Amino acid sequence: MTVDEPDEPKRQSRQKRVGDALRRDTRNRLLEAAGDEFTAHGYTRATVTRIAAGAGVSVQTLYLAWGSKRELLRGYMEKSLAGSAASPEDVISRFTGKSPSERLEELADLVAEVAERAAPGWRLYRDASAVDPEIAADWDELQLLRHQAFARVVGGIPAAALADGLTPEAAVDTAWTIASPDSYDLLVHRRGYEPGEFRDWMKQTLIAAVLAPRADAKPTA
Template sequence: MRQRTRARVLAAAEEEFTEVGYVAATVARIAARAGVTVQSIYSSWGSKSALFRAYLESAIAPGTERVDFSGAISPGHPREVVSQIAHLFRAVAERSGPAWRLYRDAAAVDPEIAADWQQLQMLRRGTFDILLQSVSDRDLRVARPVAVDSAWAIASPDMYELLVERATYTLDAFEKWVGETIAAAVLRVVQE
């Protein structure tokens, strides 16, 4: 599938999934919205659940075939590294908050999506492991696995939903909270 057509299908999928949710969404309506055949969607993605995953990935990292955050953080002072992580997470959350919520909700009713959601959570955890590689063990106040788990929990889709969508934090306030909370949880010395 050509890139333009793929982008149209993913935009149509976003509209369909956002409007009616995963369970009620149909590949036929997505195809009609995108101006393609149902068969072309199945040929490219294989299933509605695979298309749903592609929609989530396109929300996280638009315009790419794969989500990859290696190299996203520049080495520096541990506090600066954590600030970069908070900024990166804010950008991802801003783009993909609704998609995360739809995926989580679909996981509650579809075993295939539930298994994929669990895998995605482990991939997200692995991403925090990669992002925290720029912080040396001597700068951590906790063991590295605990630091990774802490960042993974603090900078999570659930925290984004709670603080931005429910408690009405601005994105700037949310980014600041994520950075300060991760720093307080994992860094040996937090310097202003």
């Protein structure tokens, strides 16, 4: 046994930490380069060669780090949606104790926050899904996850507070449609709304479409 042997596990642990940090840095640089490439050229015309060059790595390293251009697009979208990386439960806690109208106003605020950073990714996914079946499946999954999140938020509104004839399930579908990537694209990019105007439109439209008049009472529980 040599005097160096007791330090070997520590040295290996340190090497692993350094290696993990380098891999995270490489993945992040590739993600940033992919975002620039997708924004400039769209998904279909983007090339892994330019993405790798933008990150200062080889194409082989790109594939080792991410696997494919499609996975880079997915990573770019997830990073855009995550923002400050609050957990889903932290996001849902924003709605705790709010009246029905306050809940919908908070939902509009949240969607507006996400839309400002995620809109480029939304457009990339929408356009790429028309030519790539796997991306189309990813896009469907992301839309389903968004619907599930809306179900947790809008599903917390008492049925008695909903507009006449609107079921809880229809209320979720209504809010999911109004506060959607498509609405953002139509109003902000095609009609020239400012982000704040889009947020205000969502608040007014959600409340008018989902709630009965005077459905503003605070939850009793």
